[in-house]
Amino acid sequence: xxxxxxxxxxxxxxxxxxxxxxxxxxxxxxxxxxxxxxxxxxxxxxxxxxxxxxxxxxxxxxxxxxxxxxxxxxxxxxxxxxxxxxxxxxxxxxxxxxxxxxxxxxxxxxxxxxxxxx
Numbered sequence: 001x002x003x004x005x006x007x008x009x010x011x012x013x014x015x016x017x018x019x020x021x022x023x024x025x026x027x028x029x030x031x032x033x034x035x036x037x038x039x040x041x042x043x044x045x046x047x048x049x050x051x052x053x054x055x056x057x058x059x060x061x062x063x064x065x066x067x068x069x070x071x072x073x074x075x076x077x078x079x080x081x082x083x084x085x086x087x088x089x090x091x092x093x094x095x096x097x098x099x100x101x102x103x104x105x106x107x108x109x110x111x112x113x114x115x116x117x118x
Contacts, residue, residue, distance in 0.1 A: 030067035033058075040077055050076070 033051070037044045050056040051066060056076060058066040 029070045030059075031070055031073050033066050033068065036068050036073045039073055040080065 031039065033044045033047045036056075037047045040047065047056065047068070048066070051058045051068070056068050056072050058068045061067055
């Protein structure tokens, strides 16, 4: 990552294939909703919903296709990856906490069992 942007190599994107499908708007490289959906691993419905909500900027070309700036797609992809890492970290912490509580419960069960044997 440099200057706050993510390269296509860092995103694991086959740039040559994507460049064939990319269009330009005012000199800015763009993706169609289908390509953006594939890169993000989501449906085109999801991409269109993000466009409608204003989360992803898009313009229509002469065919009426929505074109999304590549930088916006890359930023959303990085945001999703960051959120995934954060969620994974939280899940791991909760799993450790659950295991501690299980051990504590087992210890208490053993203490209760010992008391009943008295």
